[in-house]
Amino acid sequence: EVQLVQSGAEVKQPGESLRISCKGSGYSITTYWISWVRQMPGKGLEWMGRIDPSDSYTNYSPSFQGHVTISADKSISTAYLQWSSLKASDTAIYYCARTTVTTFFDYWGQGTLVTVSS
Amino acid sequence: DIQMTQSPSTLSASVGDRVTITCRASQSISSWLAWYQQKPGKAPKLLIYDASSLESGVPSRFSGSRSGTEFTLTISSLQPDDFATYYCQQYNNYPSTFGGGTKVEIK
Numbered sequence: 671e672v673q674l675v676q677s678g679a680e681v682k683q684p685g686e687s688l689r690i691s692c693k694g695s696g697y698s699i700t701t702y703w704i705s706w707v708r709q710m711p712g713k714g715l716e717w718m719g720r721i722d723p724s725d726s727y728t729n730y731s732p733s734f735q736g737h738v739t740i741s742a743d744k745s746i747s748t749a750y751l752q753w754s755s756l757k758a759s760d761t762a763i764y765y766c767a768r769t770t771v772t773t774f775f776d777y778w779g780q781g782t783l784v785t786v787s788s
Numbered sequence: 789d790i791q792m793t794q795s796p797s798t799l800s801a802s803v804g805d806r807v808t809i810t811c812r813a814s815q816s817i818s819s820w821l822a823w824y825q826q827k828p829g830k831a832p833k834l835l836i837y838d839a840s841s842l843e844s845g846v847p848s849r850f851s852g853s854r855s856g857t858e859f860t861l862t863i864s865s866l867q868p869d870d871f872a873t874y875y876c877q878q879y880n881n882y883p884s885t886f887g888g889g890t891k892v893e894i895k
Contacts, residue, residue, distance in 0.1 A: 717885065773884055
């Protein structure tokens, strides 16, 4: 069974750094890209970027380029999303999703709620 | 970026109703469109990909179609489990973009 299991909810202060994770199982993580999708409170879905875990090649949406970093460690089947300096506007649920070659999302993680507040 | 305009934003319907949700792309995306269902507090779930291909395990009451840049998700007979929010996503152009969502409520 394909599963993507994300790390738990986080509460951070503005300016702090953060890395959240997404561990894949039930398939070879090097055969699919992993994307990250943001959902701000009460809002819709926004694609942030993706990574090919086989070689860590990344694509970012222009809206998120430079604000976040996506990485992966294929040896432990895990992808990451990180911030160097959080803002209150980063408060959202972040989903990882297995990404097909044509770039739709067939399996999703359960989501990680990130709350940034002073 | 390609804009995906979903309508309606909210839809009230009864069990057994035929429900249609529309998504219009701001430019041609061929048939590179997916539909997702999201329930409160849960991750989205893939229903349809490539505009009309039913994802494995998804009930056959869900179907998708395309006419030019207009795409339709149809639920042939609404069931209690179908009350949720539905999103379209285009993956023809970078960056991939989603529609604003359609919430299907109980009438």
